[in-house]
Amino acid sequence: MTTDQTGGPSDVWLVVGLGNPGPAYAGHRHNIGYLVADELAARMGSKFRAHKTGRADVVEGRLSLGGPRVVLARGRGYMNELGGPVKALATFYKVDPAHIIAIHDELDIAFGTLRIKLGGGDNGHNGLKSMRSSLGTGDFHRVRAGIGRPPGRQDVADFVLSNYSTVERRELPFQVSDAADAVESLITDGLEKTQQRFNS
Numbered sequence: 618m619t620t621d622q623t624g625g626p627s628d629v630w631l632v633v634g635l636g637n638p639g640p641a642y643a644g645h646r647h648n649i650g651y652l653v654a655d656e657l658a659a660r661m662g663s664k665f666r667a668h669k670t671g672r673a674d675v676v677e678g679r680l681s682l683g684g685p686r687v688v689l690a691r692g693r694g695y696m697n698e699l700g701g702p703v704k705a706l707a708t709f710y711k712v713d714p715a716h717i718i719a720i721h722d723e724l725d726i727a728f729g730t731l732r733i734k735l736g737g738g739d740n741g742h743n744g745l746k747s748m749r750s751s752l753g754t755g756d757f758h759r760v761r762a763g764i765g766r767p768p769g770r771q772d773v774a775d776f777v778l779s780n781y782s783t784v785e786r787r788e789l790p791f792q793v794s795d796a797a798d799a800v801e802s803l804i805t806d807g808l809e810k811t812q813q814r815f816n817s
Contacts (some may be wrong), residue, residue: 642747
């Protein structure tokens with residue numbers, strides 16, 4: 618059970634957009650978590666700022682009137698170092714893994730589609746691997762935004778660290794908006810209803 622500063626139950630959710638920092642990475646497929654986090658920050662009417670832990674940028678607020686407190690987070694370091702900052706934020710806000718949502722790219726799902734789940738493996742994803750290692754569990758929620766497999770013989774690492782195609786860029790805002798909707802649904806309606814709505 619997550620507890621607040623008074624020792625009572627806390628309903629804070631920690632929502633983590635996975636990505637790499639800086640303009641060089643901004644348009645990469647690997648950075649869709651950052652794009653969704655930006656969309657959620659806009660919905661909350663706020664901008665990211667450095668957190669006192671020093672390892673992440675955060676937005677604190679609510680996604681709906683009277684809804685639970687939400688902490689949006691983006692690591693300030695690279696994807697494979699994300700676990701430490703997430704663990705520090707979870708400790709700071711006293712958030713259980715069950716109240717953590719990771720938004721990330723997924724190779725095994727077609728571009729433009731989403732899959733929502735709780736727990737599971739990391740499927741070679743360095744950000745998820747780092748989070749699992751630092752939290753000591755993989756039992757957190759995932760909003761998995763499909764990017765599809767690389768065409769032909771293109772290396773997977775090159776593919777995820779490359780920009781979306783021209784056609785994909787036209788569709789990307791819809792996927793980002795849907796993923797943000799899925800995060801809101803997870804927080805307000807729970808896993809089962811969210812899966813029924815988005816795991817189409």
